[in-house]
Amino acid sequence: MPKAPKGPSADLERRLLSEGYSLVAGVDEVGRGALAGPVMAAAAVLHQPFDRFEGLGIQDSKLVSPGKREELCARLSVELLSWSLGAASVEEIHFLGIRHATLLAMRRAIESLSTIPDLILVDGRDTIPDLGIPQRAVPSGDRTILSISAASIIAKVHRDREMVLLAQDCKGYDFSQNKGYGTEAHRAGLIKLGISSNHRIKFCRTFLSPTQGSIFSEPLG
Numbered sequence: 768m769p770k771a772p773k774g775p776s777a778d779l780e781r782r783l784l785s786e787g788y789s790l791v792a793g794v795d796e797v798g799r800g801a802l803a804g805p806v807m808a809a810a811a812v813l814h815q816p817f818d819r820f821e822g823l824g825i826q827d828s829k830l831v832s833p834g835k836r837e838e839l840c841a842r843l844s845v846e847l848l849s850w851s852l853g854a855a856s857v858e859e860i861h862f863l864g865i866r867h868a869t870l871l872a873m874r875r876a877i878e879s880l881s882t883i884p885d886l887i888l889v890d891g892r893d894t895i896p897d898l899g900i901p902q903r904a905v906p907s908g909d910r911t912i913l914s915i916s917a918a919s920i921i922a923k924v925h926r927d928r929e930m931v932l933l934a935q936d937c938k939g940y941d942f943s944q945n946k947g948y949g950t951e952a953h954r955a956g957l958i959k960l961g962i963s964s965n966h967r968i969k970f971c972r973t974f975l976s977p978t979q980g981s982i983f984s985e986p987l988g
Contacts, residue, residue: 777817792884793914803947808872809922828923840924851879
């Protein structure tokens with residue numbers, strides 16, 4: 768039988784500490800591909816010894832059930848040396864574009880940490896411009912690097928909670944279930960109700976085309 772893929776580990780964090788780095792943070796984002804709501808990032812600094820985190824079942828948040836994510840988030844909130852959140856709003860996504868808005872959310876998360884790290888491990892291929900802290904981009908880091916996976920869990924739980932609250936004020940789009948992503952219920956809400964102030968207009972145009980009708984009568988700017 769083929770071996771199951773190895774989950775995230777703290778091997779890289781251990782190696783970096785042996786190279787002289789004292790505090791290493793992982794940072795990840797969620798909500799980049801959603802049609803509505805903010806893009807949110809989290810930063811996480813593991814507390815030594817790292818072994819305590821490797822047995823918790825931490826994974827890329829997309830691979831963990833909602834209930835397990837909540838459980839892990841509660842545990843991480845207590846046991847991490849430091850963690851923080853950052854977000855970029857729908858308006859910032861519109862004006863900056865999703866790539867730059869994502870990097871802005873990551874910057875805000877890093878700058879909100881109670882302890883400033885001396886190295887950042889960034890999920891993906893981009894590093895954060897003009898941050899002033901050494902960084903390493905780690906493609907698919909949320910599946911291999913434990914501190915990035917921890918950040919992924921925290922960001923996902925907090926963004927999901929925000930979308931559930933948003934659903935109470937912005938009814939008809941099923942945000943509490945789809946968290947702003949493109950489901951059929953969300954599509955139906957857009958066609959029936961049009962675009963709300965919580966939607967990313969350009970994303971919605973791509974999602975609905977060619978059935979957009981008069982929903983985009985307003986110029987995009």
